[in-house]
Amino acid sequence: MDKQAILQSIIASSPEIVVVLGACLILIGSLFIKRNLGAWLTGTALIVILTAAAVSFWVINTSQAVFGNSFVIDPFALFFKAVILFSAAITLLMSGRYLEQENIVEGEYHVLILFAVTGMMIMISGLDLLVIYMGLELQAFSFYVLVGFRRKNPKSNEAALKYVILGAVSSGIFLYGLSLVYGVTGTTQLTAISSALTQNSTPDFLLILAVLFLLVGLFFKVGVVPLHMWVPDVYEGAPTPITAFLSVGSKAASFAIILRIFLNSMTPLAEIWINIVIIISVLTMALGSFVALVQTNIKRMLAYSSIAHAGFLLLGLVAGGDEGISSVMFYLLIYAFMNFGLFAVVTMMQREGSENNLIENYSGFASIHPGWAFLTLVFLFSLAGIPPTAGFFAKFYILVALIEEGYVALAVFAVLMSAVAAYFYIRIVMLMYMKEPIGKCELALSPAIRVVLGVTIVGTIGIGLAPVWFLTQAQSAVFSNVITLTSSFLS
């Protein structure tokens, strides 16, 4: 690499560098700031996020592959970086009041969120399995700590421990798959893997094994059956804003690399993995939808709901092609709005001192706080996929991609599972609107939470009514055009 290339690489990765530097600044600053620590931490972290976003979209928005073709800036990566940075900003806004309540206003929290963001951004931009692995681990380690951040709460501790152990195993499996890929193809660079696989027409046993291992490692991160066991426990134990971040940000980043690896490099091996993905997606939707029916804790219910959504997202992977990819991207964008909205409501419902997340607590919510109850209703109907909310559009587009590829039976199964899932969402609507309130219901409102709810409700209704701009973004950010771009770098 000559000087020019190094400089170019540094400029291309400057958003990640900004976030890391910002995290270090906060780490040091939190030692010195005594008054209004919480506000300073949130403010600074938000500025860091905004700077990273500004750098990503205005400074280096030209597509390029750098660091010896292992790190790429393309519309696909930028789209996902937007989702991640948005998620991180929302998480920070949700956290302020929550941390005060739980009495854990500490700089490490914000620093770890920023590190997790860095990890996700590296994953998204990774064009080399090793780089992707590094990003994956960075965000995973940050989340291990964040999940256990309520140190005095046994559930939080248990969740963190479970997450570390299972996460470490899955990372190991992914790494093993990676090494097998290297053994067979002699490279870990995605574009090179793709061309190696295209030339090598007969997939041998090792390659099948490699694909399986990579799948297992990545599917653990998005929490699909049978690798979903950690999800309910971790979701319940983690601080609520972190649960939300995990279910939106981490899922989006993991799906980004799933798409990049399997619909780009591994397309020649599609016949190996596609049936596995179909079976897993069917099982995931069924299990997520049915088990959510019997939950009594809203965070656990949302965990199973998130499992069901992951199953639905896999359908986009099954469909493949430009439309499959853009439908998954569009879904994740909408999922960010509606899921964060509902998690903001859950955070708001927190009682002083301790978490109290029983679904029953929502009884009579509409008679006490009609306005907030209406927002909750919109988020719930959106998650259930009822028009005219955005959630319907997300599901619709994935179904279009799926049916276009001829998987009609799978689509029918998916919509039937959506009908099952609708039951547990509207059960909360029923409690809110059709039951009498039990006890007092105080809301932990803060200006930041109001902003979060405002942004998410506008997104949930707005994208439902006027999806064109967002859809165009998702459609034009598909990476098929990038393959030609990177190969020109190789030649």
Place this chain on the structure above:
Amino acid sequence: MTDIPILSLIIFLPLVGVISLLFMSSRTTIRWVALIFTVADFLLALLLIVSFDKTTPDMQFRETLEWVPNLGISYSLGVDGISVLFIFLTALLGWVCVLASWQAITTKIKEFMISLLVMQSLMLGVFSALDLFLFYVLWEAMLIPMYLIIGVWGGKNRVYAAFKFFLYTLAGSLLFLVGIIVLYLESGRTFDILTLMASEYSFEIQAWVFFAFLVAFAVKVPMVPVHTWLPDAHVEAPTAGSIILAGVLLKMGAYGFLRFSLPMLPDASLFFAPLILAFSALAIVYGGFLALAQTDLKKLIAYSSVSHMGFVTLGLFTFNSNGVTGAVLQMFNHGITTGALFLVIGLIYERTHTRRIADYGGLMKMIPIYTLFLGLFALASMAVPGTNGFIGEFLVLSGAFGVNIYMGALAIVGAMLAAAYMLKMFRQVALGPVSSFGGKTLWDVDRREVVGLVTLAVLVFWVGFYPKLFLDIVTPTLDNLLVQVHRP
């Protein structure tokens, strides 16, 4: 005239009403504002039907705006002879519902009126949509306000009924969605209903899509055996909810058959017609017997709806001019008559707080004007000559006999059953010894209540004595439809 987007005005006027309601708090103002907006909407619908050109089967008052061009979705509206009739019906029942809820709804009036107006706007949109995606969005979105209307303001068992309604309809419509997407992809990525009608599909695709549509529409109609949500929903819903359900929502299933299944999937429709005819005859007879056995007023009307809607599907799938015309007229009639019956029952329930038929007796002597209306609508429901029901059922029966004499005979049995259960109910409620109702004093209908009843009664006789006006509106469209179905 043509450059005013009258359909959009009709659809969005109730939503303007919703927005203005948000800023009001006095109960009386809320009621009046809701009434003003629904009446204004009705006047617009009246204007629409008056200026409707009866000589052409083409879509009129077209409006098209791009909505999601990436996926070929547009905001496209238009009406033909069938939809204009139902827009009129919906707009009419809109203010009848507001009047019916004037005293009946005592809690959360604002929220109720908002739900009612949102519902109104969505229903009007469903009947004007010329884009299949738009149609689906509105069709599905109706679930939300209706779920709340039943679940929040309903009777004792309302939560169960609301869930049952929601899940039944949702499961049906989701299959409909899959069918829509298949048609969309088959026809080269367009949701435009007119283009979809003009395209031809292979029989295999038609058959599958027909089945997917059938599930959705059969649940809405409802056809036996997927009718079980209806009695629950009707019984538990507040009066206005029952009127909307019976008057408009049930029509949407049949409207779906007319708008989509018949013209888009003609081969499959012809192929499956015997099956649908059999299920329709079953619904007519089975619904009639069930109605005969009911002890609850609302349940009786609910099951009579199942029976009457059986006539509608029977007429539609005869594929002859009489049968189809009769079916459309019967849809309109059923909206008027059953809507009126639910209104009448709602009025008496407000006074006595019981729906058990056995609790009643001798209303004729206590509240004669009320009983007059009850008798009139009961007669219309059992299709006595001179009322609207007679014309509709007569046409359907003549159509049915033209196709299959056994089906016609079964339908006659259903018509006889209707006379049996309606007269039985009327005898118990209106005649015989006077019931005391635990000392409650009953008062006869007041001016507010009479307005709605008289309007509906006028329509009963109008269609009964001079159906030509209504038949003229639908005939060109239906003739065109039959040509479409029987195309070579």
